[in-house]
Amino acid sequence: MPSIGTDLATRSTSLSNKSDAFSSMKSEDFIRVMFTELTNQDPLSPNESKDLLAQISTIRQIESDLAMSERLTEMVRQNxxxxxxxxxxxxxxxxxxxxxxxxxxxxxxSVTRDGVVLNLSGGFKVPMNRIVEVVDPELVGGSPDNDAPRVVKGIPEQAAVPGQEFRFRFDIGTFADDGGVESLSYSATLTDGSPLPAWLKFDPINREFYGTPPADATGSINLRVTAVDSHNARVSTGFTIKFVESSGEEEETE
Structure with a gap:
């Protein structure tokens, strides 16, 4: 004799399967069900006309909504x-x-399965919904024939001790450019584009960050370093300065 738990599980599975089957039905299936219902109705107690009209109206609304959704999706894609x-x-x-x-x-x-993608000089691919700013080429002073700088390797996380001097110079090989890294100029901000905190300075000539964080500094800050070539094309990468109680000796790279 099956247990109560087994019986409940069987019924639950059956209801789940019915729900999945119902959600996959199309308008043609609803029409077929409706006509089957009419064919097998009790002649002495037939369905009322208003109920039949309501069912037909519902089917038409479903078809209309589906068609409208498809048209809107296509219009958005074309736009x-x-x-x-x-x-x-x-x-x-x-x-x-x-x-x-x-x-x-x-x-x-390019039009991909995930949407429209812009192919930039330098080989970068940027989804349309991730464009931050569009600049007229005449204002940039660059040329479409110029390839933007590239990020060759990331900048590792750095440790800073609150109340003690912090110095870090990122590797000159972090970025690359067809015109040579000597042609690059650098700038630094927080990741969100806001200025560096008052205690932290950046020397773009020597690619060096320096300063003394407050004694009560905790957590970390996220920075963004941007390299710009002679045509004003640019690329950025980020890194984190984490505040710790003590730090080991960091090897400085050129």
Missing amino acids: EITASSSLIGKFVLGQSESLADVAGYVDSV
């Missing part, structure tokens, strides 16, 4: 393609597919 095509030749700033801050000229546009 996005048109808007992105107008950016070809423009200088844009945004986030790449790997969430790195990049910039460059739009060479072409």
